[in-house]
Amino acid sequence: MAVIGREVREELKEKVKEAYRVTLPSLFTSQIFGLFGGTFLGKYFETIRTQFPGLLVVLPGIMGLRGNVFGSMASRFSTMLYLGDLEPSLRDRKVLKEIVLRMLISLIPILLLWAIGVATGVRKNAFDVLLIVVTSTILVSFILGYFTSFVTIFSFRRGTDPDSVAAPLVASMGDFLTVPSLVLFILLIEHSPEGFRVFNYVVLFLFVVVAAISRVRKEEFLELKQVFITITGLALLSTISGSILARFSGVIQASVILSFIYPSLLSSFGNYGSIIAAKTSTKLHLGEIEGFLCPKAFTDILALFTTAPVIGTTKLLIGIALVKLTTGMAVPGSAWVVALTYPFMVLFIMLYSYTVSYFLFRKNIDPDHVAIPLISNNSDIFGTIYVVLMAKLMVGG
Template sequence: MPVIDREILAELKEKTKDSYRVTLPSLFTSQVFGLFGGTFLGKYFDLIRKQFPGLLVVLPGIMGLRGNVFGSMASRFSTMLYLGDLEPSLRDKKVLKEIVLRMLISLIPIFLLWAIGVATGIKKNAFDVLLIVVTSTILVSFILGYFTSFVTIFAFKRGTDPDSVAAPLVASMGDFLTVPSLVLFILLIERSPEGFRLFNYATIALFLIVAAVSRVRKADFMELKQVFITITGLALLSTISGSLLAKFSGEIQASVILSFIYPSLLSSFGNYGSIIAAKTSTKLHLGEIESFLCPKAFTDIVALFTTAPVIGTTKILIGGALMMLTTGTSIPGSVYWILITYPFMALFIMLYAYTLSYFLFQKNIDPDHVAIPLISNNSDIFGTLYVVLMAKLMVGG
């Protein structure tokens, strides 16, 4: 037993070094991207609340959807690369086909999210909101699809485990593109409604051309049927997050800093969960996890947990600096609530991710297809609940 303990401790030490050397930089880069998107959200939060409230209902779903769709694509590509089913090149025909399939998978849930928002009574500028989210989905999905492919393949060719870096970077790039694209479309509508609609038509035409070139067939879509059903169900579930965000938008705006770091908080929780899910999935496929309480599996969680205080602290510092630059508001003293609780919220997400991935695999359900989307979605719900709780604590609501 002492020998085993020494082996586990040695492995934990090595994984902790790897977490700081490889994963922490990707998490930090992810954080910077998320905070960039959060700056747009924080600056225009009041405008969105008053003129396009439907966007608040669909925003968590859109953010989560892109992380789900392309996070699972990164995990799928990682597994395919290790198994030799995908050439480590962007020129592989499977890359473009997969991107188009992910676009198709994304558009239907987006429409459903919008419809639910309208059905619940949020009808102000509803048609413009639909055009915004559809056009944004097509453009962002195209960019994010190639970014996902590049990051996964590049990491693999460099001898770095794609599971350690792809999920955080993909999710953060989604956040980096999502909120700014929505805000830019809002500003375009206000300046030139005709120009906005013309841009929409051109974007839809581009999508149809790319779909034709990729030669996606019904059989290809059916291969991802499980992914589509899962992601659509999760998108609908994300209306919980959207409803909470819309309902407590006043408290979140009152705290100021939470409206700036909201996208970054959600993406970081999703990142921690996705990394553990991806690592667990790969190990399960390779037969390296023999039981649920496998000590070697938990070393990944403990190693990543040590990075959470660093991420939480820098999130407040950078987010607060951006908030001060754009609004002139100083960081509130009550922000200590976030500093204290953030690492343990990340730990909860990681334990949840491991448990879910393990038991899905035991039920012959591929975690690459289901676990990462489910974890990312649930992280958004847990994260939004966390943000609401922090807002209540910070503003005394």
């Protein structure tokens, strides 16, 4: 027993070193991307909340959707490259075809999210919101599609496993592009409503042209049926996050800081959960976890938990700096409750991820296929509830 205990302690020590050397830099990089998008959200939060409330309903779904859609595309391209089914070049016709397929897969859940928002009474400027989310999805999907292709193909050509680098970079770029693209369309509406609509119609026309050039066939769309069903189901589940965000947008705005760091919070919770899900899945497949309370199974969780205070504190400090730089507003001193509670929220997400991965595996469901997108989506729901609770603690109400 003493030998086992010593082995666990040594493993934990090594895991902590790995967490700070490898995982912490990637988490911090992802945090910067999320805070960039959050700056746009925070600065224009009141405009979105009062003039385009439907965007708040669909925002969590859009953020999660792009990571899931293009993360799976990166995985598909990686497999195709290794099998020789894809030339390691952006000029390969399959690249454009795959991007168009991913656009189509993204648009349908977006339309459903918008329709749910309208059906639940969020109807102010509903048609403009529809144009914003559809055109933004087309443009961002096009950029993100070629970015995903470039990262996957470039890493493959350099002899690096694309699976090791593509997914986190794609998710970070999705966070980087999502909120700014929505805000830019809002600014265009305010500057020239007619110009906004003309631009949208031009983009829709060009999308039809590109889809025709790519020669996407019905059978190829049906090949992605499983991906489509999964991401659509998760997108619909994200309406929980969107509804909570829209309902409590007033108290979130009153806290000032939380509207700025909201995307970064959701992104980091999803990252911590996904990392634990992936590590747990690997250990389960290798037979290293014999039971739910296996001590070695929790070394990854404890190691990553030690990085949470660093991420939480720097997130808050950078967020405060961005608030003062872009708005000149003062952040309530009670904002430090976020830094104090953030590590324990991360711990909850990681324990939840481990539990979901473990029991999916025991039910003969591969966690690699289900756990990560499910946990990413659930982390958005938990994260949005967390933001509301923090806002209430900070400003009352």
